Amino acid sequence: MRKTFNKYIAALLLGTLLVSCEKNIELTPTDTISNETAIKTYDDLDRAVIGVYSSLNYQQAFYTSTIMADENRWGLDNSTRNYGLGHRWVFDSSNGDVTAAWASLYTTIDRINRALESADAVTTANATQEAGKGRLKGELLAVRGFALAELLRWFAPTYESTALGVVVITKSEILGKPQRNTFAETMTQINADLSQADALIPASFTDLFRITKPAVAAIRARAALYAKDWAGARTYAAQAIAAKGTLATGTNYANIWKDSNTSENYFQLRRNSNAGSVRTYWTDDNTDVFFSPSYKLMDTYDKTNDVRYNAFILNDTSVPSTRENWKVNKYSGQDATNRFNNIKVFRVSEMYLILAEANAELNDLSAGATALNAVRSARIAGYTPQAFASKEALIDGIMLERFKELAFEGHRFFDLRRRQLPVVRDDRDIAVGTSVPKTLPTTGRNYILPIPAAEVFANPGIQQNPGY
Template sequence: MISKLNIILLTVLVLASVSCGDFLKEVSQDEFEPSTTTAYTELLNGEGYCFSTLDALTWYMDDDVDGCTSYTPTKEQMAYKDVFTWQYDMDQSLKEALSQDQSTYENFYAKIMACNVVIDNVENSLGTESEIANVLGEALTLRAYYYFHLVNIFATPYNDARSTPDRRLGVPLVIKSEILDEGYARNTVAEVYKQITGDIERAIVLLEKDKVNNGRFRVNYVAAHLIASRIYLYMEEWDQVIDHATKAMAGAPKLVYLPDYVYNVPARPENSKNPVVSSDFPETIFVYGAMPGSMRFAGTPVCLSDDVVNSYTDNGDSRNGKYFKKTESYLIYPYMELKHGIAERGYVWRTAELYLNRAEAYMQKYKAGESSAGQLAVDDLNELRSNRITNYSDYQLSTAEDLEKLCKLERRRELIFEGHRWFDLRRYGMPQIQHKWIADEGKTTTYTLSEKDPSYTVPIPQAVLDRNKNLVQNELAPDRQGY
């Protein structure tokens, strides 16, 4: 007879049929009865952590990309076009073109369910207090991060000025390993963030106990403080951002002086095994996820936008040349391989983000009238920029408006194509974006995402709605016609 826990684990296996690990697949479900903390650690490593991609292709929707090349696109490229042009049915187009079994929405919940199993049961397992605290802290951090992504993809921004977060639909909170037959309804944005902050604060307490470091492929206390600083940045809790970023910096690697950084294959840095987005880059705190195939898609009719390329205005800014290089119209394909190389993973949490998060929080306090905070923001920005720009001259504090502009520019320049820009645009007020689609021997069509457009919130996949009648769909934009 299969125990309740085995049924739960079987459910996780079914939900995670396209997830990252093979741990459960290799163990008969009626034989797997975890009693030790080590077993839960293996479960989390196999099914809770992600070593493939959970990407929602948000990098295809932001203003760091634009159209390029001129030829008739393939069926696969036409599916990317629906994402690139913010069509309401982009999810279905991608599934059909790429033969995906599950959506980003479903894949994130599969990861969450694995975390729930650990969170619900590991405290009763056989292990030392330190072992239990660490695996529980890891699971809580991952669950917080997955919900943070879900609510920022499928719900309106926390700081959306049109209403308060307690009056807007977020995503369903599934925080137990049992499954409701009737399906879960959507919680509010405020409720989701309350769960996220509760999880990450509890995780930090647990991970701080012994400050165990199991390498860059598993969460530790520094990584937990980093993601906490990001969460509170989105919530505009500036003191919390500063507190968590400062605590993370105390244990984080130092910034790399990028002008002197050498890829391990200098002749072809796009084939490097130690690019910026990798476990080998000295600033990396935590690394996870594979680079989506779309990021390596040779011939994709998308390039770096002129806007982002021209933002690197400082002479000697080594990011222009080491984060991307000039090819024919800055094609995405070689650009991504330059920053990501042939590394084993696609996403990282890096020390640089801590300086950017804290600088932005100090800047906001300066805007609000705290005069001493302005120089603190400048100090963080100068520390980052001096490690990126040859013969750098310090930025001098001026107006709050100029400081805010620099904070946003540095965030864009430093974190380009690391999964931040789309979320940042949302919390910056959801400005208008235009994308050009170039095909059919040079025919150009321009598509517009208007300010505060409904497509700044991705629709819940129709297949998910069909299975769960308690879910309410997001506001849908009409078919987006170009001109």
């Protein structure tokens, strides 16, 4: 596999695109401190790992997947702001809303590769640090596997083994001009990284703000889901559930979104006033509502018995009729004064839904229904478990439940893509906003996200996605 990386953000670091000035291409890059100088001790390596976590901008998937899909609508207050053009499916490869993950994730991978180059040689002060060094290396490998899996979700034109994947990099080299690996080749590296991480991270490590052993299983389950490795998805989802499989109910579930309950979280990213608030994707600090929950989504909930309805959706009756009253409530803040929420990257309910889908695809309808009914029973008071007469009916039920359970968490658009389903909005959800379209067919150009134009400009040999 390719071991070089055309560093997309080199242009930002050097002040201009590398290709714009021929004489600069021949200069030795000096934008970073050398690994030999920066990472010498265990504490240096630990700080490098913390830096890797700090570079993860996972909430970008929340925003892009939501505005691209059918779980939201153009807010009434957004009509004069023209914010979020990806919602209209008229973007090109220079649109940051749909390409930002490329630079962000490859920045993370580059940090990982730099740290891994020094990891084995760092000095330790005692046996505890020596043992911890292996865990730190495991965390780095796990995050690299996760970052590559995210890049596949965003930028693979289809989720098939022979399709184009992304650039697999295991060594930092700013001036490289690599080509994209296939989806299968990318998955091979993802699986190798996660397998090594699982062996290196001890079961005793339980920090939810870092990758733990159960979190590795959760990453492997999601990656297998996208690769249509149904046996693997079932195995790893079951492992994650066995390690931490209790589904929250009632108030305990609602408190997950206020950060006072972490019982369903495998891995989360700390967010505070220095890191930004997810809620401002939907409603800004002036209370202008850019995007509202779609009527299509709201209609799926039992508004009386489903705890998710009020946890996710707010009808603000205090605003005048000229303003938008429906608001996303899922990230309203920890309390009235702290308006920030930690980012839940992997949760128990997702693992149940992956388990349900994998069993459905493996024609074990009973086991699939059991996993799906477990989520519904935890969320809906008085729910009666349902049986499914066919594989197709069960998968439809799972897709509906993913729509409801994982709303605004960065899954819906990618879920539709991996099932090769069009995005279809309700008529009520296109009534506000200039030229908001109803349907994005699977053949539409913007059904596939583009490789950033700046990356293609800096590396003309990289393969762009179809249509761009």
